[in-house]
Amino acid sequence: MAEVTQQTGQCACGAITFSVRAPKTYGACHCTMCRRWTGGIWMGVVCDEVSEMSGTVREWTSSRIGSRGYCGDCGSSIWHKPRHSAKYTFGQGLFDDQKGWTLTREIFADDQPSHYALADTGQKAFTAWGTLVALLTGRLPR
Ligand SMILES: [Zn+2]
Ligand SMILES: [Zn+2]
Numbered sequence: 001m002a003e004v005t006q007q008t009g010q011c012a013c014g015a016i017t018f019s020v021r022a023p024k025t026y027g028a029c030h031c032t033m034c035r036r037w038t039g040g041i042w043m044g045v046v047c048d049e050v051s052e053m054s055g056t057v058r059e060w061t062s063s064r065i066g067s068r069g070y071c072g073d074c075g076s077s078i079w080h081k082p083r084h085s086a087k088y089t090f091g092q093g094l095f096d097d098q099k100g101w102t103l104t105r106e107i108f109a110d111d112q113p114s115h116y117a118l119a120d121t122g123q124k125a126f127t128a129w130g131t132l133v134a135l136l137t138g139r140l141p142r
Pocket of ligand 1: 076
């Protein structure tokens, strides 16, 4: 079980800053929506608690299952929030401290284009269907 600590981060322009309680683990999502939203791979950290948030995060309902928050000034992808969960998933690249992180999961792996691959550092991969089942049964690695 990954240790949960207080961590800070910000968007690219600095208009949004935050402090959250979260583990130093994250997941990569290969789905088409995340690739379009970020221009690459979405790497997300599931946060236990959003302690502080400054600046205005604009919210976009991206699908029936969730919404996404972004900076209205610079467009940085800030968070994804599934409707069924109270927890926000913040972009890993926003965090100030980039040392000591572990990739634990790749989701929607069957949507991944063939022109890139993440190094195998022990993470588990889930297909789109496998991702949904693991989420609903609480078996998605944290
Ligand atoms: Zn910004
Ligand atoms: Zn995705």
